[in-house]
Amino acid sequence: MSVGHRHKSAILIGFMGAGKSSVGKALAGLLHWQFIDLDQQIQLREKRTIAEIFRDSGEPAFRRAETAALRSTLAEISSSSGAVVALGGGAFAQQENQALLRDLRYPVIFLDAPVEELRQRCFDEGAVRPLFQNENQFRQLYESRREAYMKADFRVDTSGKTVAQVTAEVAALLGQDGPNASR
Ligand code: S3P
Helix, strand or coil: CCCCCCCCEEEEECCCCCCHHHHHHHHHHHHCCEEEEHHHHHHHHHCCCHHHHHHHHCHHHHHHHHHHHHHHHHHHHCCCCCEEEECCCCHHHCHHHHHHHHHHCCCEEEEECCHHHHHHHHHHHCCCCCCCCCHHHHHHHHHHHHHHHCCCCEEEECCCCCHHHHHHHHHHHCCCCCCCCCC
16 A cells, blocks of 8 residues: 655554554664654643643543644654654544644554453553543443544554564564665
């Protein structure tokens, strides 16, 4: 398949616990690209944590902040010499964000795993996630988003794989696994 011309950037999507940030950091390190975590960008712009945004302003306000951060991140990376952007789990489920990414034709990679594994990883990480409430709600949210995630250019099954393995697979998909590939 064709992923357009901007091969010096990659967008990682997937549910909570998919490993977007850890794979994103490792991939950026491997390719000598910049790593941008969209959730961190939101926190910097809003000067408060994701949990505080959800608690004090609600999810719609969070989604607005997320789209604003995505827009400015995409503008920033257009002049970068290579960037990996990890989106939060809900970002690609928003039509507006999908359209922004589609227009710019950055390769979008869906990091996938069975919901049980995602839940376990979230549990192990222990990070505060406002949308990780209980097992049923987690599963339902995952199922409701799968259709959106499947619109990515690539899907990588991360089940039972290490961060290094997934990173190597993503680099290969991007055609960045050969000698001098990152230059
Ligand atoms: C969210 C996932 C989180 C963060 C926010 C909302 C979601 O990011 O953006 O809590 O809607 O799934 P991670 O996927 O990095 O946990």
